[in-house]
Amino acid sequence: MRTIMLMNAKGGCGKTTLATNIATWLADDGAKVALADFDPQGSSLDWLEARKDYTGIPEIEGIDASKGQIKPAKGTDFLIMDAPAGTHGAEINSMLRRVETLIIPVLPSPIDMRACKRFLEELLHSGKVSRQQTRLAIVANRAKENTLIYRQLEEFLGHLETPFLTHLRESQNYIRAAERGLGLFELAPSMVAQDVVLWDPIFDWLNSADSRP
Numbered sequence: 433m434r435t436i437m438l439m440n441a442k443g444g445c446g447k448t449t450l451a452t453n454i455a456t457w458l459a460d461d462g463a464k465v466a467l468a469d470f471d472p473q474g475s476s477l478d479w480l481e482a483r484k485d486y487t488g489i490p491e492i493e494g495i496d497a498s499k500g501q502i503k504p505a506k507g508t509d510f511l512i513m514d515a516p517a518g519t520h521g522a523e524i525n526s527m528l529r530r531v532e533t534l535i536i537p538v539l540p541s542p543i544d545m546r547a548c549k550r551f552l553e554e555l556l557h558s559g560k561v562s563r564q565q566t567r568l569a570i571v572a573n574r575a576k577e578n579t580l581i582y583r584q585l586e587e588f589l590g591h592l593e594t595p596f597l598t599h600l601r602e603s604q605n606y607i608r609a610a611e612r613g614l615g616l617f618e619l620a621p622s623m624v625a626q627d628v629v630l631w632d633p634i635f636d637w638l639n640s641a642d643s644r645p
């Protein structure tokens with residue numbers, strides 16, 4: 433079973449959005465997927481609840497990891513883990529215990545970029561990351577491509593050692609998908625085409641040896 437976590441100490445950067453969309457992409461591809469929500473807010477579990485209204489879409493197992501043990505069903509191919517905001521220090525180490533692959537969403541904002549720098553410093557000090565037992569990558573989220581602040585974010589991320597995979601556009605499609613318990617890839621293809629292509633580098637990286645210890 434592969435383990436993929438979405439984490440950033442900063443709140444609201446897109447952890448749940450990436451977790452739910454990665455989960456649906458894998459499930460739509462035929463994989464058996466579990467989604468573990470570590471956040472007491474339970475946003476991923478709420479999303480799974482909304483998903484129950486639909487038939488004919490792949491099932492994703494929900495696990496409330498804020499309460500205790502994470503035991504995905506037998507035969508699970510992917511465990512996607514949605515971390516809460518505010519994870520620091522020793523808590524990062526304990527969260528990373530089972531994580532092979534970590535994706536960090538970052539927003540184009542000065543506050544988020546500074547917070548990202550500090551969070552990466554903390555992560556790079558974690559034993560699992562320094563021993564390369566957890567592999568990291570960054571995704572810029574809610575990008576407005578022609579803005580100065582997005583260019584500043586790209587430049588900032590381009591100078592880091594951690595790979596910067598892609599940017600996801602600021603788009604109502606994420607809101608539409610989130611409220612229905614669907615993934616972007618489960619909405620009308622003509623509506624989401626511009627957003628979907630931007631995910632290719634994420635899935636290429638997840639399929640490559642670079643994302644595994």
Ligand SMILES: Nc1ncnc2c1ncn2[C@@H]1O[C@H](COP(=O)(O)OP(=O)(O)OP(=O)(O)O)[C@@H](O)[C@H]1O
Nearest residue numbers: 443444445446447448449517574601602603606607
């Ligand atoms: N690319 C995007 N375009 C538009 N809205 C987005 C995008 N990504 C995320 N959002 C919206 O931004 C809000 C915060 O995103 P999300 O809940 O995924 O962040 P989070 O990091 O999980 O937050 P928290 O730290 O509270 O858990 C949500 O309302 C979500 O629908």
Ligand SMILES: [Mg+2]
Nearest residue numbers: 447448471475
């Ligand atoms: Mg969240």
